Amino acid sequence: MNKTLASLTLVGLLAACASTPKPAPVEEKPVDKPVAPVANTQPAKPVEAVKVDPLKDPSNILSKRGVYFDYDKYDIRADQQALVEAHGRYLAANPGRSVRVEGNADERGSREYNLALGQKRAEAVRKALTVVGAQEKQIEATSNGEEKPRATGHDEASYAENRRADVVYDGE
Amino acid sequence: MALASLLGMVTLARADVTIEVTGTGARQLPVAIAAMAGEAGLKEPLTAVIRSDLEGSGRFRLVETGNTPLVEVPAAGELNGWKGRGADALSTGTVRVDADGSIQVRLRLFDTLTQKPLAGFELRAKAGETRRAAHQLADLIYEALTGEKGVFSTRIAYVLKQGKRYELQVADADGHNAQTVIGSNEPIMSPTWSLDGNQLAYVSFERKKPIVFVQDVYTGGRRAVAAFKGSNSAPAFSADGRSLAVTLTIDGISQLYMVDVAGGAPRRLTRSNSIDTEPAFSPDGKTIAFTSDRGGSPQIYTMPSGGGEPQRLTFEGPYNVSPSFSPDGKSLTFIRRENGRFVVATMDLASRQSLTLTSGSDESPSFAPNGKLILFASEAGGRGVLATVSSDGQYKQRLSASGDAREPAWGPYAGQIAVSRLSSNP
Numbered sequence: 001m002n003k004t005l006a007s008l009t010l011v012g013l014l015a016a017c018a019s020t021p022k023p024a025p026v027e028e029k030p031v032d033k034p035v036a037p038v039a040n041t042q043p044a045k046p047v048e049a050v051k052v053d054p055l056k057d058p059s060n061i062l063s064k065r066g067v068y069f070d071y072d073k074y075d076i077r078a079d080q081q082a083l084v085e086a087h088g089r090y091l092a093a094n095p096g097r098s099v100r101v102e103g104n105a106d107e108r109g110s111r112e113y114n115l116a117l118g119q120k121r122a123e124a125v126r127k128a129l130t131v132v133g134a135q136e137k138q139i140e141a142t143s144n145g146e147e148k149p150r151a152t153g154h155d156e157a158s159y160a161e162n163r164r165a166d167v168v169y170d171g172e
Numbered sequence: 173m174a175l176a177s178l179l180g181m182v183t184l185a186r187a188d189v190t191i192e193v194t195g196t197g198a199r200q201l202p203v204a205i206a207a208m209a210g211e212a213g214l215k216e217p218l219t220a221v222i223r224s225d226l227e228g229s230g231r232f233r234l235v236e237t238g239n240t241p242l243v244e245v246p247a248a249g250e251l252n253g254w255k256g257r258g259a260d261a262l263s264t265g266t267v268r269v270d271a272d273g274s275i276q277v278r279l280r281l282f283d284t285l286t287q288k289p290l291a292g293f294e295l296r297a298k299a300g301e302t303r304r305a306a307h308q309l310a311d312l313i314y315e316a317l318t319g320e321k322g323v324f325s326t327r328i329a330y331v332l333k334q335g336k337r338y339e340l341q342v343a344d345a346d347g348h349n350a351q352t353v354i355g356s357n358e359p360i361m362s363p364t365w366s367l368d369g370n371q372l373a374y375v376s377f378e379r380k381k382p383i384v385f386v387q388d389v390y391t392g393g394r395r396a397v398a399a400f401k402g403s404n405s406a407p408a409f410s411a412d413g414r415s416l417a418v419t420l421t422i423d424g425i426s427q428l429y430m431v432d433v434a435g436g437a438p439r440r441l442t443r444s445n446s447i448d449t450e451p452a453f454s455p456d457g458k459t460i461a462f463t464s465d466r467g468g469s470p471q472i473y474t475m476p477s478g479g480g481e482p483q484r485l486t487f488e489g490p491y492n493v494s495p496s497f498s499p500d501g502k503s504l505t506f507i508r509r510e511n512g513r514f515v516v517a518t519m520d521l522a523s524r525q526s527l528t529l530t531s532g533s534d535e536s537p538s539f540a541p542n543g544k545l546i547l548f549a550s551e552a553g554g555r556g557v558l559a560t561v562s563s564d565g566q567y568k569q570r571l572s573a574s575g576d577a578r579e580p581a582w583g584p585y586a587g588q589i590a591v592s593r594l595s596s597n598p
Contacts, residue, residue, distance in 0.1 A: 110450065
């Protein structure tokens with residue numbers, strides 16, 4: 001169980017900040033291939049296109065990494081399916097990329113059993129990624145159990161936030 | 173343990189820990205622990221540690237003796253006088269400090285009612301071992317007066333979280349002498365002792381996922397013994413200390429495996445489509461207890477450690493986890509959810525009778541090596557604290573450190589100083 005943050009001590013606040021994910025910075029990367037200029041428009045100036053990394057583009061579903069689960073459930077929820085499939089297809093199209101799927105659990109009960117529950121969530125996401133074409137070697141399913149809670153409250157809203165598996169790309 | 177009050181609820185702050193007696197059992201035996209002759213020459217306290225251990229156990233009430241040493245063998249009349257001052261037993265002693273800093277201690281224990289000697293001990297301790305010598309003498313007094321082995325000279329391991337920092341610490345059973353075994357900015361969990369007390373196994377997230385390490389407590393040398401694909405967790409040393417039962421996920425769901433401390437391929441122990449985790453060896457090494465949700469809810473099962481069909485042990489309630497054997501192998505302590513709270517319970521393995529010892533919210537119970545106390549993680553004021561409860565549930569203590577303490581594990585008897593018994597007729 002997380003016992004750190006029931007009272008908002010300074011130490012507790014620091015820990016809470018540390019466990020809050022940073023907003024993904026929008027980085028621009030050079031594209032692999034220049035985008036072909038649209039026909040019949042300004043032929044004098046070919047566009048030096050710069051593409052936003054889809055994994056970091058807030059308008060792209062791939063920038064979302066958290067797959068949420070229902071209480072005591074370990075199958076991919078209908079409303080999480082699109083997100084999981086998008087990452088699966090991205091991995092299939094980018095065989096050089098790999099991910100660690102990190103399962104999480106709420107703080108109630110045994111730390112080791114919660115590690116196993118988080119693993120079950122990560123494993124469900126791993127399987128779903130392979131269904132749409134990601135390779136086994138691109139994915140490792142691991143668990144944080146209750147050790148790295150994003151939400152540190154002791155209420156249902158926090159527990160629901162922590163019933164989650166995150167898709168973490170190599171280098172992140 | 174620290175000086176709990178005579179009335180049971182006063183705490184005494186120390187450099188590293190605070191111990192609070194939160195519930196006392198039956199009668200406390202009044203004892204007088206006299207200062208020892210020659211103690212002035214010591215660099216570390218001796219009598220004070222013995223007194224603190226005995227009083228902190230909750231089984232004794234200290235009768236004031238002052239700081240003047242008594243003669244080692246008091247006359248009958250003097251013993252009668254201590255009886256008059258309310259002490260049922262009196263200890264006296266002599267310390268000699270040698271040129272190399274080592275000490276020689278003699279301690280005698282008397283029954284003031286019969287005015288007869290009860291026991292006498294002599295030991296020689298190296299420089300810097302004074303505190304350990306004191307804990308062992310307290311163990312011997314405890315045993316002479318209660319008939320049970322003391323555990324003051326044993327050690328505990330636990331994880332302390334301070335801000336973002338995690339430290340695996342080892343301390344004397346009274347929380348003193350805390351030393352950091354390993355520190356990390358990533359979580360550390362599930363420390364467990366080898367039977368000889370020389371090694372700790374634990375789970376560290378330092379490589380961004382759970383990996384099982386084994387570390388020598390004395391040299392600090394460590395190695396990753398389970399770093400397979402997926403999660404590696406829940407280590408438990410086999411009786412010979414050469415292998416570990418662990419939970420691995422190399423085949424998908426969490427299952428039990430054996431791995432050699434020296435390395436090599438894991439051997440699968442359980443084959444289920446459900447979570448199997450938290451293995452614990454019986455003291456004779458023949459049985460493994462573990463948590464599994466194969467029956468639809470997390471429950472405790474046992475199986476032969478060589479492999480074989482698991483038998484379900486717990487049926488009461490929807491959640492029974494974290495089993496750990498008593499030193500005699502006759503009972504288990506575990507965590508049970510009862511009325512929505514996680515409490516420490518025990519089960520007698522022969523009768524299958526269980527007993528709830530605490531009121532929650534508790535985790536990670538383990539027996540003291542005398543089988544009389546159970547150490548566990550609890551909560552107080554929104555922080556993680558360590559606590560003990562006697563195996564009959566009567567006596568409770570809380571040990572809080574400056575941080576969030578969790579995941580305690582009580583170590584075995586280890587590294588004892590040789591003690592000789594003095595003739596009972598000096």
